[in-house]
Amino acid sequence: MASIELPLEAGRAPAPVQGWTLLAALPWFAAVAVLLLVPDLTYQPLGRELALIWGAVGGVLTLLGLFGNRLGRAGRWSALRGPWLFAIGAASALWTVVTAKTGWLPQPFFPTPQAMLEVFLYDYGKILHSAAFSIWLLAKGFFFGAIAGFLIGVGMGWSRAVSYWATPLLRYIGPLPATAWLPLAFFIFPSSGSASVFLIAFSTAFPVAVLTWSGIAAVNRDYYEIARTLGASPLFLIVKVAIPSALPHVFVGLFMGLSTSFAVLVVAEMLGVEAGLGWYLQWAQGWAAYANMYAALFVMAAMCSGLITLLFRIRDRVLVWQKGVVRW
Template identity: 50%
Template sequence: MASDLADPQPARWGAALSPTAAAVAALAAHLALADAQPPPLTWLASAPAWQHPYPVVVAAVGALGLLAAALQAALPALRPAVRHFAPLTAAAVALLALWEFVTVKMNWLKQPFFPGPDEVFAAVFDDRAILLESAWHSLQLLLAGYAAGVAAGLVTGVLVGWFPAVRYWAMPALKLVGPVPATALIPLVMTLWKDSFPCAVALIGFAVWFPMTILTSSGIANVRLSYLDVARTLGAGRLYLIFRVALPAALPNIFVGLFMGLGASFLTLIVAETVGVQAGLGWYLRWQQGYMEYAKVYGTLLISAAFFSTLMTLLFKVRDRVLRWQQGVIKW
């Protein structure tokens, strides 16, 4: 009864049907308003309306929203998920409609620098094979650099956080070297390695290493003394104290370092792919920008956003599982 009062049917149906309503409004605006922007010099200019990707995508979102609304009515277990994601989906459709309005319909943002969503989606569809290959290469490079930076940061962070002598000598060096942008080291790494892949891995690893080191050392140094005293009383040695007491207690700080390092790796990846890497999203972005193919540039940015958001979401899932003993305590 309480759940029914907190989630009345009109509000539930309004939220569930919001993507479909937004899609209908976007399609109505698409059909009713004339195009002020000149048509692109691609296959879109001669393709029938039903083959244009923008209205197809919007119609598909509307149909899926209607299906989700029907399923949540039949399956109460789906209602929280639909109630959560439906307004977000409707907002995304509204942003697409606004994008088309200010570019294609009103021509306030002009070609070739600001193509409409239809042209961008078509560019992604046309280059889907090379974009998929580029995303795969970027994923390999990102994971290699991120893993190297995390491993180095954990080792350095444990040494700095646990041993006062190491902290005395290492902290000044960290304060001096750590804030240096990884992208400023491109000339240096290119002299150390002739192969472009290790250069890019080193740049990403350096960007991840500093936040991992600082957050890990902070977590280790601030472990409660009572935890260590109890373990020592029970006969624990130094390795046990480090790996079975200090590191688990420092996990919240370590995960903050993991998130900060992942964000730094995203920023460094695109630049790291300029050191001679022959594939990747950053390489593709630079290539298309050189030819002023701005529809493909924006398409790459959309794919990069989805790519990075997926990795960040996966890390959140890992954090929630590893730190489930702190459920209700952590707020980030």
Template identity: 30%
Template sequence: MATNRFGWATGFIYPTPEAVISQFTQDGKELFHHLVSSVGLLASGYSLAVLFGISLGTLSAWYRRLGRIMNPASSVLAPIPPIILIPYAIALLPSFRASSIFIIFIGAFWPIFVATLNGVAGIDRRYMDSARTLGVSTFTLFRKIIFPAALSSIFTGLTIGMTLSFILLTSAEMIGANAGVGFYIKLATDFGNYTKVVTGIIFIGIFVTFVMILLRRLEKHFLRWQR
């Protein structure tokens, strides 16, 4: 926008703030409709990643045999960019929704899994041995000692996973969707409507910022005992 204001580029590529605000006003309902579609995909894929990432990460740290399997697997599979799987997911899975959820799940799963594994494995074993000596049950051990101690690391994984989920969601929507904010931007790009493109980018930025602030507040709430 500054480039247009100071005459560094044409308004065709870099719309003015006034044009973007006007586009927001015109497309408010449409953007909300696309946002609902995006949030549905994001929530489904990310929730599955949280469920399986935390569960498998905890079990892999707790049971050494499982850890010996999952550690090498994560070293090989985690660095693979999930975005390269999008064409295969769209081709092999029964619907675009299923393929998008799968891609988001894969992208968010590994950071959450690795962070949980490291968090649980890094707990001083003396605390757990002392708890067992006092007759503390396994359930109470996890609830009162293991999860609180690993929670800071888990939230790091949750934050990274959420960031990757947004990137993958938008990428997937730009390739094969018929709804979603990524689809809105892709359609505007195809028709050369860069005012809509910038509007969509800013809209995504606002929503991502809101979600990350919410996640940070949840972290502060659950880790308030550390302060």
């Protein structure tokens, strides 16, 4: 029996090393050298501990650069993010130079990397408690706002009567910033927590309602006619035809609502809530603890990015059947 030979182009051997990942280790080692060899202008705690952390990052990147192509998911992750890992390492080295070593960015308004590490090591309990409170408050407001906006949008897209009465209210009240309702919300609701939930829900409901309404109204009428021919009831048309077809628009509204609700969350916590990241930011500002302020901002950015990533994952799961129709 003759053997079949495959052309070399059919399966190229993977590259022996990941060039960008290996290169990304260099600025991390450079940051360690700057941290240990260049004297600080003022005393900085935890310098050796920070150097150990950065050196460990550089070592891990070196190993991933040399053997990442054999490590499956971890190798694919490092290969995709090699340029970013290089940029973060270079930014860390530059951050150390312009703050702790030269003072080009004056302290305490621009804290050093050592000061930031000190905050996360010794004040992590308060930061974690504030983050957990913010997530819980945001989850409640976002849930109620998403449900209300979705139901309003479905009603407006399906019923002309609902659209007739709801459209003027949505046009005149919806665009108002939720923060403009702060004085009234804190007066009406019995606690600052419930007022904050209302404001978050309000900021979420408007984009969800508008995008759901647009999605329902844009459904091809032929789908309804075919379903009616097969004996579908109005409830079946809404649940099985209109809503699935409008889900891409609904998720766009959810993304917009999540962004606006996060901004309202921080403002509400700064003005009336006795916990949360907004409250922590206000507390740090009152004590001129600038390193704590930057730590709170960092946690806020990480939390918002994580929630958006989670929503992306949920969308990909729910709309997996529309991958070939809707492009994202």
